[in-house]
Every structure is written in C-alpha cells, then in structure tokens.
Amino acid sequence: MRLRFLGGAETVTGSRFLVQAGRRRVLVDCGLFQGFKHLRERNWLPFPLPPRLLDAVVLTHAHLDHSGYVPVLVRDGLKARVHTTAATRDLCRLLLPDSGKLQEEEAAYANRKGYSKHKPARPLYTEAQARRALRAFRGHPFDRRIEVARDIFVTFRVAGHILGAAIVELEVDGHRIVFSGDLGRPHDPIMPAPANIERADVLLLESTYGNRKHLSEARDLGRLARAIRETEAKGGTVVIPAFAVGRAQGLLYRLHRLTAEGRIPRLPVYLDSPMATSATELYLKYPALHRLSPAECEVVFGQVEFVRAAEDSKALSADRRPKIIVSASGMATGGRVLHHIRAFGPDPNSAIVFAGYQAAGTRGAKMVAGATSVKIHGAFVPIRARVLRLDSFSAHADADEILEWVGRFGHRPRRTFIVHGEPEAADALRHRLEAEAGLERVQVAVWRDVVPLGRQ
Incomplete structure (x- = not known):
C-alpha cells in the first residue's frame, strides 16, 4: 500500500x-x-x-x-x-x-x-x-x-x-x-x-x-468594534472579505452580537455574494450540524441585506454612505470583493478587515503585510484604507x-x-x-x- x-x-x-x-x-x-x-x-x-x-x-x-x-x-x-x-x-x-x-x-x-x-x-x-x-x-x-x-x-x-x-x-x-x-x-x-x-x-x-496560537476572540471583537465605529465616524465603508461558506456566516453572527450589545452603530450590513446567500440558507436545512437554533438563525440572518444581482453589487461600490460589506472571496483571490476593494481600497476613511487565514501570495496576504497597492484585473489599485487582520475568528x-x-x-x-x-x-x-x-x-x-x- x-x-x-x-x-x-x-x-x-x-x-x-x-x-x-x-x-x-x-x-x-x-x-x-x-x-x-x-x-x-x-x-x-x-x-x-x-x-x-x-x-x-x-x-x-x-x-x-x-x-x-x-x-x-x-x-x-x-x-x-x-x-x-x-x-x-x-x-x-x-x-x-x-x-x-x-x-x-x-x-x-x-x-x-x-x-x-x-x-x-x-x-x-x-x-x-x-x-x-x-x-x-x-x-x-x-x-x-x-x-x-x-x-x-x-x-x-x-x-x-x-x-x-x-x-x-x-x-x-x-x-x-x-x-x-x-x-x-x-x-x-x-x-x-x-x-x-x-x-x-x-x-x-x-x-x-x-x-x-489564536488571540482571544474577546480582544478581536473589541478591535473589530473599534474599527467599525471609527470608520463610521469618518463616513467610510467597512469591507470584510470572507469565504462564502463558514466564515461569512460566522461574521454575520458576530456583527449581530456587536450590534445587539450596542458596541457598534446600527449600520446596513450587506452580504454581497449569491453563493454565500445560498450557503446561509443551508444552515436552516441542517440545524443538527451547528450550534445555532432555527430561531437564532432567523434573527442573525434576518437583519442582513442579501445582494444577488450584479447591478446591486455595483451600486454598493458606488454608494459612499457608511456601511458594512461582507463579500467573497476571503483571501481576495476573486469574486465581488475585488470590486469593493477597488472602490474603497484607495479611500483612507474606509477599512478592509481580514478575518481569517491569508495564504502566501494572495492579495489578502499582501495587504495584511502592508502592501500599498495590489493588482486587480490587470491594474494596480492603491491601498490607503485601514487594513486590519483578525486571527481569532479563524x-x-x-x-x-x-x-x-x-x-x-x-x-x-x-x-x-x-x-x-x-x-x-x-x-x-x-x-x-x-x-x-x-x-x-x-x-x-x-x-x-x-x-x-x-x-x-
């Protein structure tokens, strides 16, 4: 063998x-x-x-x-x-x-x-x-x-x-x-x-x-809450690249917690990924495979605006009002999040929050390491937004x-x-x-x- x-x-x-x-x-x-x-x-x-x-x-x-x-x-x-x-x-x-x-x-x-x-x-x-x-x-x-x-x-x-x-x-x-x-x-x-x-x-x-060793989740929740509050105060947008399956749903749960506890302002939260939207529906189909009750799923995911149409995604990138966008992919290797990074990455009032592992060579790894620009669709995009990495949500x-x-x-x-x-x-x-x-x-x-x- x-x-x-x-x-x-x-x-x-x-x-x-x-x-x-x-x-x-x-x-x-x-x-x-x-x-x-x-x-x-x-x-x-x-x-x-x-x-x-x-x-x-x-x-x-x-x-x-x-x-x-x-x-x-x-x-x-x-x-x-x-x-x-x-x-x-x-x-x-x-x-x-x-x-x-x-x-x-x-x-x-x-x-x-x-x-x-x-x-x-x-x-x-x-x-x-x-x-x-x-x-x-x-x-x-x-x-x-x-x-x-x-x-x-x-x-x-x-x-x-x-x-x-x-x-x-x-x-x-x-x-x-x-x-x-x-x-x-x-x-x-x-x-x-x-x-x-x-x-x-x-x-x-x-x-x-x-x-x-992962840092304390309580510490990272505090860092995330502070970044959201400061970005909202400056009129910026928080972009959170997330894997459509698993990470996106975990982030929505944590954002719900922070909002319910009054630690962040009530901002529009968009899940801009048709796949992540469909994956979220599977949490209702398989309640025995996770810790959330059906009622908790309804509360957590019911406060999110799900974006399916490409036109609506483009409108999000053009909208300069404060908001939170959770979008795939998690390492910024592809997907709609690239358009949001292209739109908000050059904005010093906005923030890009990575909430998981960034494989070597990916755009996410480069931004976390302090890259001042990343290549998206053949063109270099300046990164002036605040970049934050949260390890404990892994x-x-x-x-x-x-x-x-x-x-x-x-x-x-x-x-x-x-x-x-x-x-x-x-x-x-x-x-x-x-x-x-x-x-x-x-x-x-x-x-x-x-x-x-x-x-x-």
Whole structure:
C-alpha cells in the first residue's frame, strides 16, 4: 500500500492524497492550488494517472482547496463516485459552478483587457463542466461506515470548521488512515468541536496554524468594534472579505452580537455574494450540524441585506454612505470583493478587515503585510484604507488545539504526516507533536512524494 502526496504538502492549498492498495486507488480530497502563481500553475499540470483508474474520490469538505479540482478529473475521464457528507455535497453544488463561472469571467476579462500572457486566456474549467461533475457526488451521513471501493471503507466524523466538514477514517487491508481535513475549533460559537478519534495507524494532520496560537476572540471583537465605529465616524465603508461558506456566516453572527450589545452603530450590513446567500440558507436545512437554533438563525440572518444581482453589487461600490460589506472571496483571490476593494481600497476613511487565514501570495496576504497597492484585473489599485487582520475568528484549530485533539486519541497514531501548512508551520507542529504529544515517526509531507505504508 502506498500514499502519494499530490497536493496539500509544503503549502496550505491543493489538498490531494492518493491511497493505492494493489490495483485499488482512492483519492482523498481533490482541491485547487491557490496563492502564488507557481502554485496556481500546478492546477494545469496533467494528473499523474488517467482519472478513469480511480476507484473513488472522497472529500473532507467543500472549500475549493479541497474540492475545486473535481471538475477537471470528471472532464478528463473520472468515472468513480465522489463521496462526501450530505451538507458538503449541497455546498459543492454552490461552490463548483460558481468557481467555473468565475474562471470563465476572469478569462473573458483578461481577453478583453489583453493582460493575460496566454492567447487566448481560458478557464481551467467552465460552469457547465462543473455542473456535470456534480452528477458524480454521493452524500452520506456522519458516523456511518460505507464501502467506497472493493474492501475500502470510509467513515465521516465531525470536524467542525464549516458545515458538513469531516474527518475521514479510511480502512483498507486492516489499516486505518485518518485524514484530519481542516480541523475546527473546540469553542467555535457556531460549529461543533471536532470529534474524538479512537484509533489511527496513519494520521494526515493539517497544520495551517501549526506555529501559532489564536488571540482571544474577546480582544478581536473589541478591535473589530473599534474599527467599525471609527470608520463610521469618518463616513467610510467597512469591507470584510470572507469565504462564502463558514466564515461569512460566522461574521454575520458576530456583527449581530456587536450590534445587539450596542458596541457598534446600527449600520446596513450587506452580504454581497449569491453563493454565500445560498450557503446561509443551508444552515436552516441542517440545524443538527451547528450550534445555532432555527430561531437564532432567523434573527442573525434576518437583519442582513442579501445582494444577488450584479447591478446591486455595483451600486454598493458606488454608494459612499457608511456601511458594512461582507463579500467573497476571503483571501481576495476573486469574486465581488475585488470590486469593493477597488472602490474603497484607495479611500483612507474606509477599512478592509481580514478575518481569517491569508495564504502566501494572495492579495489578502499582501495587504495584511502592508502592501500599498495590489493588482486587480490587470491594474494596480492603491491601498490607503485601514487594513486590519483578525486571527481569532479563524475556523481552523491553532497549534494548541491541534495538540489537544491528537491527545484525545484512544490509541496514538503509529505514523503521522504533517500536511496543509506552510513549511515553517508544519515543521513547528512536527516538533511539538514529538516533544509534547510523544508521537513517533512524524514527518512533514513533501509534494509528489510516494510513501510505502505496509505494516505499521
């Protein structure tokens, strides 16, 4: 049996892990590389084997760095099923067509403006191809053992993080391989804590925040409230880039709290993302998967103005009255938020608030690092607005929380691979797992490495 790291190694994005046992092949996660150009270019590399040879694809959750490459595999011949939780399937029905549409729009824009180095610019896949790929999806409940290939079984355990996110337990030939996916946080106000795991022979463990500890949420709520008050007093707009799934809903909940407690003025709050709007509706469909009651959902989301039409989004950018705009994408890699950054980024009276991880090379990471301009649609936009980063709202466990989760295993993993993290974060987590958790055979995964598993 072999494990091959096709992505999610030495970087946060592009999660793709191939398990091969004899002639059986299961791909766990099928994500897009994001961030630096040299990483994004990996999305265009040929898949290392014909997709028709895969027996199954299993997704931990719906975020594009875990799901966004599925349309490429289906287009190129994948016949196998794509197994997910039911909520992840429903979220992918929103995310994947939107991803294809955005890629088509960006390619068309590049061709009109002539800023692409490729003639003509083309999308990685289209909206139509993404919709066709959805036919392969099969949604499953949590905590049910399912056979995804001959004598290969998968169980989805609650990961927290976002709606439907799962820790994947994969059983093959007497081995149990556990994929943490993106671990949520034990005290998240909306999502449940990650489930305890009884046993893993092999563990693939995320390390997004492997070298960091989140600041106090109370402190960050205070910083957010102060930024909103000061921006409103100057007549500016607060732009909050947010992932459409998970982060946007968490931010709306926190804005509701701050308003109800009288800590910020009652400003119009706009959720400018059709996908985020549809994702929010799924919180009502799956009340058992999060902490908010249906009544709380109605109160929190009922005070938000949902923006679907492109014309209404453009009107928001032109409106100079004080307001709060929550818009995708969370790292400012695409989506409508780019138009709002282009409109309000040059305004010193406005603010741009990043409320989560910013992958290296993204516009968000550049702005957080103090960039005075960022390139949007082929032109540099000056950034004079106040830029604020809030770490505690992250939906990812920090280093201490990861160690606490590993410490609750009934039986320690015999072998651990650190994935889904920048090199410094991954190596820091490796050291702590060895020194504090007493794990042996811990190593940082390397992109394209093939590791024999055999008997552990």
